Amino acid sequence: MLHTVNKSPFQNGTMESCLRCVNPGDAVLLLEDGVFGAVTGTSKTALIEEALKNAEVYALSADLKARALENIIPGIKVTDYAGFVDLVDQNKVHSWL
Amino acid sequence: MAEDIKKIMFTVRKAPHGSIYVYEGLEVKLIMAAYDADISVVFMDDGVFALKDGQNTAELGIKGFAATYGVMVDYEISKIYVDRKSMEDRGMTENDLLVIGEDEDTEEPIKPTVIETDQIGPMMAEQHNILCF
Amino acid sequence: MKLAVLVLEGPYNHEASDSAYNFIQAALEKGHEIRGIFFYHDGVYNVTKLMEPPQDDRHIANRWSELGAKGIDIVVCIAAAKRRGIVDDVLVPNVRISGLGQLTMMAIEADRLVTFGD
Structure with missing residues (x-):
């Protein structure tokens, strides 16, 4: 499964709800405002670090750049739209809107 | 050809x-229920409020949908699930849930099926496609 | 892979439309088939020719129309469109109005349905 999250975890519980439903081995893609959750040293970092123990977490590069986000949590893979397409090719997808 | 029927899930959040x-x-x-698809609906997060019994939108001047939810089974949408944790987080219990139809034989009311959060991920993984409505 | 894309938010107001477009471009470059693009909720505003964005900004409706010109089936939900004053007369070329049955067929026939919205 691929789960996409497009909401800031500081504003909205979507990321937390998603992470509760992630199966071992699933992929989570943070995009749009979801990429605010990819930064290290925040009140939400521990949630992502926990998820990384049994799932893959990706963040969309175009959205990171647009928001000047650096210092990404170690273990998160930065990917582009082509990588997003590959993730969809490899997995069933649920958009956590 | 039952094996060709695609499983489509809706998540209401x-x-x-x-x-x-x-x-x-x-x-x-x-609409989708009228096609050959195996439909299921999972209510979670704020979506569980849509299943609260007694909703009345008359004073808002909005049409609302509680009456349609009451006959979902007649539309052949009977796989309706609700996440227990989402309900509990919002102070709802099974008793607060509306009826989605009645049993053809016994005429007993049918309510949404309460599930645990850890059942949702595996259910998603079984689907052909999932829509978030 | 055969892909379908569902867009649920209007143009400019939300990033959904841009994300969907960039995703589709990347999928086309990789040689995937786009089974269809469906606009629902405020997504129906994506393809009105009445929009006139500033010259230095992207023209979202024209962008969709160009994808339609490549032969991709782009469908605007009739029920959602009527509710919002979107009719055939205001659509950009290469886009059509039809019913939710089209979305159903996309969900059934596409290997993956990817949704962009709020």
Whole structure:
């Protein structure tokens, strides 16, 4: 499964709800405002670090750049739209809107 | 050819009435149910508020959908699940849930099936496609 | 892979439309088939020719129309469109209005349905 999250975890519980439903081995893609959750040293970092123990977490590069986000949590893979397409090719997808 | 019938899941995660998402999402479910697809609907997060019994939108001047939810089984949408944790987080219990139809034989009311959060991920993984309405 | 894309938010107001477009471009470059693009909720505003964005900004409706010109089936939900005053007369070329049955067929026939919205 691929789960996409497009909401800031500081504003909205979507990321937390998603992470509760992630199966071992699933992929989570943070995009749009979801990429605010990819930064290290925040009140939400521990949630992502926990998820990384049994799932893959990706963040969309175009959205990171647009928001000047650096210092990404170690273990998160930065990917582009082509990588997003590959993730969809490899997995069933649920958009956590 | 039952094996060819695709499993399509809907996840309802938004609250009703404050926006149109739940209302228009119901229209999609009713249409899809008329096709050869194995439909299921999971209510979670604020979506569980859409299943609260006794909703009345008359004073808002909005059409609402509680009456349609009451006969979902007649539209052949009987796989309706609700996440227990989402309900509990919002102070709801099984007793607060509306009826989605009645049993053809016994005429007993049918209510949504309460599931645990850890059942949702595996259910998603079984689907052909999932829509978030 | 055979892909379908569902867009649920209007143009400019939300990033959904841009994300969907960039995703589709990347999928086309990789040689995937786009089974269809469906606009629902405020997504129906994506393809009105009445929009006139500033010259230095992207023209979202024209962008969709160009994808339609490549032969991709782009469908605007009739029920959602009527509710919002979107009719055939205001659509950009290469886009059509039809019913939710089209979305159903996309969900059934596409290997993956990807949704962009709020």
